[in-house]
Amino acid sequence: xxxxxxxxxxxxxxxxxxxxxxxxxxxxxxxxxxxxxxxxxxxxxxxxxxxxxxxxxxxxxxxxxxxxxxxxxxxxxxxxxxxxxxxxxxxxxxxxxxxxxxxxxxxxxxxxxxxxxxxxxxxxxxxxxxxxxxxxxxxxxxxxxxxxxxxxxxxxxxxxxxxxxxxxxxxxxxxxxxxxxxxxxxxxxxxxxxxxxxxxxxxxxxxxxxxxxxxxxxxxxxxxxxxxxxxxxxxxxxxxxxxxxxxxxxxxxxxxxxxxxxxxxxxxxxxxxxxxxxxxxxxxxxxxxxxxxxxxxxxxxx
Numbered sequence: 001x002x003x004x005x006x007x008x009x010x011x012x013x014x015x016x017x018x019x020x021x022x023x024x025x026x027x028x029x030x031x032x033x034x035x036x037x038x039x040x041x042x043x044x045x046x047x048x049x050x051x052x053x054x055x056x057x058x059x060x061x062x063x064x065x066x067x068x069x070x071x072x073x074x075x076x077x078x079x080x081x082x083x084x085x086x087x088x089x090x091x092x093x094x095x096x097x098x099x100x101x102x103x104x105x106x107x108x109x110x111x112x113x114x115x116x117x118x119x120x121x122x123x124x125x126x127x128x129x130x131x132x133x134x135x136x137x138x139x140x141x142x143x144x145x146x147x148x149x150x151x152x153x154x155x156x157x158x159x160x161x162x163x164x165x166x167x168x169x170x171x172x173x174x175x176x177x178x179x180x181x182x183x184x185x186x187x188x189x190x191x192x193x194x195x196x197x198x199x200x201x202x203x204x205x206x207x208x209x210x211x212x213x214x215x216x217x218x219x220x221x222x223x224x225x226x227x228x229x230x231x232x233x234x235x236x237x238x239x240x241x242x243x244x245x246x247x248x249x250x251x252x253x254x255x256x257x258x259x260x261x262x263x264x265x266x267x268x269x270x271x272x273x274x275x276x277x278x279x280x281x282x283x284x285x286x287x288x289x290x291x292x293x294x295x296x297x298x299x300x301x302x
Contacts (some may be wrong), residue, residue: 012036014069015157018062018085021049022132023101027161028056030136034160039068043085071154072098077105079112094120097150099158101126101142106172106179112242113146113171122150125171127178130162141165145174187218187270194261194270201264240289247294248287251278279284 012035017028017107020042028051031038040048048058059065066072066089074082082100086093098121100112109125116123121210124146134140144151151158151166158164167173192213199209224231227244234240256273261271277294286293 006195013071013157014039016040016059016065016072017056017075018042018072018083019064019075019102020044020051021075023128023135024073025051025133026135027075027101028182029054030160031157032056033136036157036160037069039065041065041085061085061088063092065089066092066096070096071157072096074098074100074102076100076102078102079108082112090119097122097124098155099124099126099144099154101153103127103178103182104175105224106176108173109175110170122147123171124150124154125174126158127181128162129178129181134160136144137162143167143174143177145169146171178296190270192217194266197266198261198264201266206236230243235295236291236292240293242287242288245291247278247281247289247291250285250291251275251282254278 014037015031016039017024017031018041020028020040024040024042025047028038028040032051032055033078038051038056040051040056041062041064042048045058048056052058057068059068062085066086074085076082076085077155079100079102082102093116098116100109100123113123113125124144127143128135128140129142130137130140141164142158142162143165144158145167146169148166151164155164167177172297173258192210195213196206196209200206228234254271254277258268258271258275261268277297278291281287281293284296286296
């Protein structure tokens with residue numbers, strides 16, 4: 001490290017990163033590149049080898065890692081792992097900001113915020129919306145929620161990981177957005193694999209099928225935006241105009257997908273789930289409404 005890099009590092013606040021899976025490693029490298037001194041800790045110490053070579057300092061214990069700076073970033077499997085890692089370090093949490101970028105449920109996230117406050121720490125929740133190789137790039141964005149003052153205080157540092165999108169004080173809200181985004185992502189992946197398997201029964205290779213299917217997936221956003229200047233406005237108003245597509249029409253399509261999948265011997269879990277949404281809406285008398293009416297049964301009884 002040359003003298004100019006040394007001066008840059010001295011000017012930047014120290015950051016601790018706990019959890020060195022691919023995401024934690026990517027965040028550590030991004031922070032190091034920006035000149036922050038970074039202390040790391042991981043239950044499997046060997047995972048730190050690469051980031052130590054890049055300039056990170058390895059703490060001997062999680063407590064030592066926590067005490068290395070005021071900002072502690074957690075990238076773990078779930079929130080249970082946070083307690084496992086930090087239960088021996090609770091006396092050192094007071095006055096520090098914990099930024100937990102791990103996945104779990106909104107309720108567990110809120111419980112964790114209360115736990116952190118009980119130990120004198122400030123708690124921010126985050127959801128990183130890109131894979132590890134994209135952390136720190138212009139394409140990266142991260143949802144956050146929790147105390148606004150803490151968000152403002154560490155904004156410059158957190159912005160290095162990806163564009164911050166602050167959602168409000170509720171610590172569960174960023175986690176909710178993260179899970180909502182993953183619901184779209186995972187169901188889309190399952191849909192793509194189901195469609196690829198379907199075409200495979202006709203002899204089409206995945207390398208031929210996926211480009212066509214991905215093109216279709218890419219167009220969904222444009223299709224929805226074309227139907228409404230501000231998507232979601234009609235939903236908020238409880239309006240489901242069936243002038244472009246109806247529950248009955250889309251339901252018939254879902255029936256065809258189920259029948260085709262059944263005839264091909266494919267797993268029916270996904271197409272049956274989709275079919276159920278339309279059948280419930282038709283049963284409730286909404287066959288002539290727009291397909292968005294399926295949200296009623298998804299929301300459940302009110």
